Amino acid sequence: MTSRSNGVEVTGLHHVQIACPAGAEDDLRGFYTGVLGLPEIPKPPALAARGGCWFAVGIHHELHCGVEEPFVPARKAHPCLLVADVDAAADAVAAAGGEVRWDEAIPGMRRFHTDDPCGNRVELQQVRAS
Template sequence: MLVAIDHVQLAAPFGSEDTLRSYYAGVLGMTEVPKPPALAARGGCWFEAGSVRLHLGIQHGFRPAEKAHPGLRVRDIEAYAARLAAQGAEVTWDDGLPGHRRFFCEDPVGNRLEFLEPAPQAAQLLR
């Protein structure tokens, strides 16, 4: 029986760890967590924020996915979008998901990220 998602892994190109750290820790406000020594030799980096865990793994011949992405739930989406935009992230709003406010942006290596928050009336229904 499935009980939760432990983490989502995104791919990244060789040598991009410092750029990823600047974005995921500096812009998104996540905390980098150490990889186990047996995995650290492979490169990449791991980040957490509350129960959200993202692993960035090095992939030879990396190409960012055009459609695949994690959907990251946020609070106060307007303020979060403004924070990202102020840090230089391109924020693209999308109203295609009923009952939610959401936007997309890309990390520095081109991974697509979705940020969403239930609209106030939808949030009441989810309680």
């Protein structure tokens, strides 16, 4: 699906960036790779010097964690990660000591919210069967 307006054609979404404090990279790796299984992808050298870390989300998308000072965690804005088994994801988050906040506000949608190690809100939602 594409979107056109005023001659501009948006063809997709490449990445979402969230903020993190300096020095949080190992904690973020522990959560996004260790708990959620997202592979880390290398940042280009010029950007790596700024800190933070990037993760692959599926084949075509990325989650970028960028250093921001002063840092304030996002409590409302959030990435939503699609998972094949939301119950397994909730179990993994809980086993790692994370809070699982189920949300049934959208009928027929299995999803929950948690927080990454920096306090940023993260939503995990089950992929709907087609």
